Amino acid sequence: MAMAWIWTVMVGGAILCGLATGRGEAVSAAALEGAGAGIELCLAMAGTLCLWMGIMEVMRRSGLAGGLSRLLRPVLGRLYPDFAGERGVMDAVSANVSANLLGLGNAATPLGLEAARRMAERSPGEASDSLCMLVVCNTASIQLIPATVAGLRAAAGCQTPFDILPAVWLTSALSVTAGVLAARLFSRLWR
């Protein structure tokens, strides 16, 4: 439903604004050009994306995700003090975070939802502090290799699509920290 409104507002806004600024013809030409560009973009980014999904699959099958999640468990216990003693929840949470780090979105979501369901059993209907923290951590992207974005850059003609990695890591770290701190702060204020 949300997408229907976004689409309609974008197209309607473009037409109104185009008429108001006397660029009606340009808008109409751009519509056809944009549709073609969508397919070109998919083709152009497919190579990079496929290569990295392949590398990530090797990481997953070689047990890198499992090792990572054992490493993360002590840290994560501090983020979810209410559930630190519950093995099932902490297993799901640390597997969720390590899948996110490796960019395995398809694997991360079911694991995160499993953790969310278990957390919700204690306080049905209302988001507990731990559940809010889980959601905040999953709305902040923490992947180590943003393959889709690298594919986009390669599609736009970039020779070194991965040179943004240090900036992405630093930015992710700052935004996750901000989300976690905000969640901690709000949990004291929100009664």
Place this chain on the structure above:
Amino acid sequence: MELAMSMVVPGLMLSVSLWGLARGVDLWGALTAGAQEGLQVCLRIAPALVCLLTAVYMLRASGALELLGNLLEPVLTAVGIPPETIGLLLVRPVSGSAALGVGAELMQAYGPDSLVGRTAAVMLGSTETTFYTVAVYFSAAGITRTRYAIPAALCGDLVGFLAASWTVRLLMGG
């Protein structure tokens, strides 16, 4: 330094492959299975990208994005965000494929190695589709009172947008 950075990707490919071989993984099977999944991702996002890029190109041609950028320019420039990225800031928390479309258009229009192109890439790479994620998690867990989850998640997004603009200038020299 240049050489070291350019060897990160091939080095990672080789070390992951050697590690996989050492662990007895069916390396070729895993590589191709992952690549297959990559193709499926492309196919899955293609329809949405076609529709959204159409709308984005129309918005760009109509001058609406410039208008919005000009309107908010004082605020965005004051905090260090390139005003050209305004469209991306607006759609990022709401729709992942729309954000990909807007980001791709920015990279093509300004060049992937421009300040705007790089900032857009870092913003895309370090934030998530917040509202979608919140909706999926809370509906799966049967939560109706979400308390402070959305404002806290949006704080993370805001800092992500700001930090993307700063880190690109700081680490990549503009």
